Amino acid sequence: MAIRHLVIVGPIILILFWWGITANGLVNPLFLPQPSETAEKILELFGSQAIEADIWATFYRMIFGFVVATVLGVPVGLSLGASPRLNSALEVVIDFFRSLPSTALFPLFLLVFGIGDEAKIAIVVFVSFWIILISTANGVVHSSQTRWKVMKIFGGNKWQILTQVIIMEALPQIATGLRVALSISFIVVVVTEMFIGTNVGLGRRIYDAYLTYRIPELYATLVITGLLGYFLNKLFVLTERKLIHWTGK
Numbered sequence: 012m013a014i015r016h017l018v019i020v021g022p023i024i025l026i027l028f029w030w031g032i033t034a035n036g037l038v039n040p041l042f043l044p045q046p047s048e049t050a051e052k053i054l055e056l057f058g059s060q061a062i063e064a065d066i067w068a069t070f071y072r073m074i075f076g077f078v079v080a081t082v083l084g085v086p087v088g089l090s091l092g093a094s095p096r097l098n099s100a101l102e103v104v105i106d107f108f109r110s111l112p113s114t115a116l117f118p119l120f121l122l123v124f125g126i127g128d129e130a131k132i133a134i135v136v137f138v139s140f141w142i143i144l145i146s147t148a149n150g151v152v153h154s155s156q157t158r159w160k161v162m163k164i165f166g167g168n169k170w171q172i173l174t175q176v177i178i179m180e181a182l183p184q185i186a187t188g189l190r191v192a193l194s195i196s197f198i199v200v201v202v203t204e205m206f207i208g209t210n211v212g213l214g215r216r217i218y219d220a221y222l223t224y225r226i227p228e229l230y231a232t233l234v235i236t237g238l239l240g241y242f243l244n245k246l247f248v249l250t251e252r253k254l255i256h257w258t259g260k
Contacts, residue, residue, distance in 0.1 A: 044227045052231035062235060068211040072128055073200045076135025077193055083136070084143030084192075085185060091144070092151025093177065109141035113199055117207060126208040131200060138199050139192035146188020150181030186251045193247055197240050213239075 026046050032038055033045045044052075056062040091098045113134055120137075124130035154177055204214025213236050220229035 041224075041226060044230055048227050049230045049234060052227040053235060056228070056231060056235070062216070062232070064211050065213050065216050065232075066235075066239065068209075069197075069200055069204065069213045072131045072204075072212070073135060073193075073196045076132040076200070077139055077196045079132070080136045080139035080143055080192060080196075081189065084140045084188075085147050088144040088147025088185075089151055089173070089177070089181070092148040092154075092181070093173075098148065098152075105141065105144070108137075109145065113138045114202065117203070121207065128209075130207055131203040131209070134203055135196045135199050139196050142192040142195060143185070143188045146191070147181060147185045150184030150188075151177055153184065154180030182255050186255055190244065190247050190251065194240065194244055197243060201236060 029043075029046050033040065033043055091101065116134065116137065120130045120133050124133050200212070201214040201217070204212035205218040206214075209215050213232060217229060217232050217236070220226070220232060
């Protein structure tokens, strides 16, 4: 079997393990439905278009917050990376805020932004901003000093050095931060939808299914959420490989 085909081995093992547990009655069916029952519920959710509004709502909140965090985090990260003094001056503040658990800030964001989409998006921005900022700053710090000097020798101005050397050198590291931030954004949005009031969203559907003991729907939504997160990450990786093809060269 080719290496690229081995990716299906893990899911097959997981499904067989799941089926074995349910088929042998090792777990109460109330808490763990059969894989076939979950698959039927997934088809039912998509067939009735009941899940589509939840997916779009979750993605809207995630992408909006992620884009805002990127627009803010990348320029600030470039500035910090290019200025050791500024980096040192803000190091404690940055480490403090990035260490704060986002879930502990739910009450604060609710007080400031209310229970609408603004609070959920703001939490995504807060969490993603620090990841992108630190990743960008590290990319600049670890960029090639030799290429900076060569550009200066050939008469390059600060803007040329920034755009043609610093950013290009830092892009692989920036992309890594963006990929991590995107995955974290998805997780944070689903969590906020579970605990901050909303009528639509994957997190809301998961929590409602739990409260009303619609267990097959609970597992179906979890599987859908996991697959969306997986394919979102894969899409980003493929895009990164095409756009930042010089990574490691």
